[in-house]
Amino acid sequence: MVRLSNVADAARAISAMQVRGAPLIGATGAFGLALALRADTSNAGLEQAYAMLGATRPTAVNLRWALDRIRAAVTSQPPAARAETAWREAEALAAEDIARNRAIGDHGLKLIEQLATAGRSPVQILTHCNAGALATVGWGTATAPIYLAHASGISVHVWVSETRPRMQGAKLTAWELKASGVPHTLVVDAAGAALMRQHCVDIVLVGADRVTRNGDVCNKIGTYEKALAAGDNGVPFYAAVPSSTIDWTLDDADAIPIEERSADEILYPAGSQSIAPDGTAVANPAFDATPARLVTGLITERGICAATADGLAGLFPEYAR
Ligand code: MRU
Numbered sequence: 001m002v003r004l005s006n007v008a009d010a011a012r013a014i015s016a017m018q019v020r021g022a023p024l025i026g027a028t029g030a031f032g033l034a035l036a037l038r039a040d041t042s043n044a045g046l047e048q049a050y051a052m053l054g055a056t057r058p059t060a061v062n063l064r065w066a067l068d069r070i071r072a073a074v075t076s077q078p079p080a081a082r083a084e085t086a087w088r089e090a091e092a093l094a095a096e097d098i099a100r101n102r103a104i105g106d107h108g109l110k111l112i113e114q115l116a117t118a119g120r121s122p123v124q125i126l127t128h129c130n131a132g133a134l135a136t137v138g139w140g141t142a143t144a145p146i147y148l149a150h151a152s153g154i155s156v157h158v159w160v161s162e163t164r165p166r167m168q169g170a171k172l173t174a175w176e177l178k179a180s181g182v183p184h185t186l187v188v189d190a191a192g193a194a195l196m197r198q199h200c201v202d203i204v205l206v207g208a209d210r211v212t213r214n215g216d217v218c219n220k221i222g223t224y225e226k227a228l229a230a231g232d233n234g235v236p237f238y239a240a241v242p243s244s245t246i247d248w249t250l251d252d253a254d255a256i257p258i259e260e261r262s263a264d265e266i267l268y269p270a271g272s273q274s275i276a277p278d279g280t281a282v283a284n285p286a287f288d289a290t291p292a293r294l295v296t297g298l299i300t301e302r303g304i305c306a307a308t309a310d311g312l313a314g315l316f317p318e319y320a321r
Pocket residue numbers: 020021022023060128129130131132135136140141142168206207208209219220221286
């Protein structure tokens with residue numbers, strides 16, 4: 001258990017990935033700003049903390065969404081009331097995250113039920129990275145339908161891609177599924193396409209870090225490859241997307257800032273021994289964008305829609321242009 005006592009702790013926890021996953025990054029940012037206001041209630045202090053937290057990781061839009069929400073909640077408040085207001089708003093944001101993910105679970109469950117009704121047993125699900133309870137405040141996004149299906153007695157089996165270089169699939173998703181008693185098998189990232197071609201996958205369920213208003217999905221590096229393989233093999237590809245992960249300001253996935261992380265994550269996966277010769281050039285983009293045309297649908301807290309501007313506007317008319 002790591003206790004975050006001030007805004008610097010919160011920023012470090014996000015940058016160093018002590019907390020990771022778009023919704024949890026957002027929640028940590030929100031509480032980080034509330035912690036900052038306990039130390040300094042001034043506008044200058046608020047802006048400095050906003051900038052520090054905002055600069056931690058660029059891709060997951062939940063961070064900006066959460067920081068904007070807390071800042072908006074306190075800006076009109078007298079300084080003496082700001083810390084308490086911010087904390088209450090962060091708690092509300094966290095509680096809403098759990099409710100959104102549960103609703104995503106209910107909608108996604110219908111997809112798994114349809115496959116089970118069609119005779120798939122177990123229903124074979126492939127997921128990438130960790131879009132689970134450990135990436136959110138509760139339930140997870142892509143995992144919520146899986147947990148509900150398992151709990152309802154539907155036979156499911158999950159292919160878990162290890163997710164190099166930080167191994168979120170192997171270390172976190174496998175851990176969660178084991179703890180929940182959900183049958184699963186760990187595979188290397190590159191195995192997903194072959195499993196789909198061999199008809200071992202009925203549906204791909206992944207999370208998202210940022211979804212554009214026209215349905216492009218940005219998620220952990222390697223997701224795009226899964227979508228291409230799914231498209232080539234007629235496997236439905238769904239992204240579980242809480243509305244906190246939709247960037248209504250963007251309609252072009254290429255405008256999404258893709259985080260480039262340290263080469264060491266690739267070179268030293270298990271400590272001190274480099275896996276490549278000294279001086280080897282390394283690129284470590286942490287996310288990629290899957291174009292909407294490869295996405296069968298988006299599972300949101302308000303229902304499932306096509307990965308299109310109209311699809312999203314249909315569920316979220318308040319953001320329709
Ligand atoms: O680098 P990470 O571990 O923060 O990346 C996480 C992902 O890509 C998740 O799939 C995404 O944030 C959704 S979490 C519900």
